[in-house]
Amino acid sequence: MPDRLVPVISAAMAVIVILSLLTGCIGRGKPSSVVNLYTFEYPSPSFEALPRLEHTIKVERFSVAKAFNTKAMVYRPEPFKLDTYASNRWMVNPGDMTSDYLLRDLRKSGLFLAVFSQRDYEDARFVLEGGLEEFLEVDEGKGRSAALTLSVNLLDLSQAQMPKRLVFQKRYRSTEAISEADPAGLARAMSGVMAKVSALVIKDVYDSVKALQ
Numbered sequence: 001m002p003d004r005l006v007p008v009i010s011a012a013m014a015v016i017v018i019l020s021l022l023t024g025c026i027g028r029g030k031p032s033s034v035v036n037l038y039t040f041e042y043p044s045p046s047f048e049a050l051p052r053l054e055h056t057i058k059v060e061r062f063s064v065a066k067a068f069n070t071k072a073m074v075y076r077p078e079p080f081k082l083d084t085y086a087s088n089r090w091m092v093n094p095g096d097m098t099s100d101y102l103l104r105d106l107r108k109s110g111l112f113l114a115v116f117s118q119r120d121y122e123d124a125r126f127v128l129e130g131g132l133e134e135f136l137e138v139d140e141g142k143g144r145s146a147a148l149t150l151s152v153n154l155l156d157l158s159q160a161q162m163p164k165r166l167v168f169q170k171r172y173r174s175t176e177a178i179s180e181a182d183p184a185g186l187a188r189a190m191s192g193v194m195a196k197v198s199a200l201v202i203k204d205v206y207d208s209v210k211a212l213q
Contacts, residue, residue, distance in 0.1 A: 146190040
């Protein structure tokens with residue numbers, strides 16, 4: 001190779017290296033796509049006609065079935081198949097979101113002396129445990145719907161041991177039609193589902209605690 005070509009090739013390679021470094025820096029500082037984040041949005045159920053009970057309750061963190069233990073928005077396009085929306089996610093894990101909103105609704109209900117979360121140090125006589133079994137959009141051919149299934153246990157810690165500690169164990173399932181076939185429509189419908197389930201759980205907890213007075 002002639003000696004005069006060596007500086008030209010070296011300079012060209014230097015330019016390529018510099019451009020590659022600049023492109024890499026720009027790419028890392030700029031997201032490749034926008035991710036939309038969703039959460040529940042609904043008013044807490046009202047129980048104004050019911051008197052407050054002088055008892056305390058603690059809501060533990062809910063577990064989640066592995067298929068739905070993700071921030072991804074899961075949908076079922078057909079039997080035996082699950083998929084997720086691209087660039088659309090729940091803001092927090094569905095188990096945490098469900099327990100957080102139920103905690104919020106219990107506190108706003110005013111039905112109990114105090115309601116604590118699993119993050120609080122205070123003890124409570126009654127403990128509410130839960131497991132999210134189903135949290136997805138379902139396409140059944142005729143239309144899409146949001147489906148939520150939640151199992152809960154209410155425990156009375158004033159009892160020394162099981163099975164006397166178990167006040168009730170119950171499974172709640174609710175669905176709501178999705179009017180807009182997109183992630184925002186799923187979030188809106190799932191909020192309606194959660195509102196219905198929350199009201200049912202709170203009423204059952206209230207009635208069970210009242211019966212033990």
